[in-house]
């Protein structure tokens with residue numbers, strides 16, 4: 001969803017600009033005896049979730065939907081998971097690395113397939129796809145921790 005990515009970029013760029021501005025202030029705007037500003041930890045070029053807690057809540061809601069056999073609730077939860085997780089572009093977001101991009105794509109694909117199956121009443125298949133969604137959460141977070149994007 002380009003709009004979401006735009007928002008996420010804006011947040012990231014805004015944060016970077018703020019950090020640069022405060023580093024400038026802290027350094028006394030070029031004063032001679034100023035301490036060198038501490039290097040900012042390298043954060044992700046794109047934030048993966050605008051609201052991580054909402055993605056977690058959507059995941060719980062999806063599980064509840066499946067357990068209740070409520071296809072519409074499951075579909076709604078799956079859609080919120082997909083909306084809350086950045087849709088990355090392998091070209092634009094190449095700096096994030098292939099492993100992370102693959103997991104982002106896997107999440108979007110599995111969420112879409114799960115919604116399609118649930119929409120057709122194939123809840124077993126939808127649940128299998130939902131397990132791939134959760135596999136993408138786990139896999140990407142493992143990579144993100146390895147790469148210092150997540151503590």
Ligand code: HEC
Nearest residue numbers: 047048049052055056059103104107136137140144149150
């Ligand atoms: C493609 C990578 C990726 C995928 C897929 C992903 N996440 Fe994340 N997640 C991150 C990163 C990176 C952060 C750190 C902050 C940020 O970038 O938004 C994060 C942060 C979070 C946080 C807040 C920090 C924490 O550990 O409590 C939660 C909660 C979360 N994600 C839940 C989920 C859930 C649930 C899913 C699957 C439905 C998921 N994420 C899928 C990369 C991912």
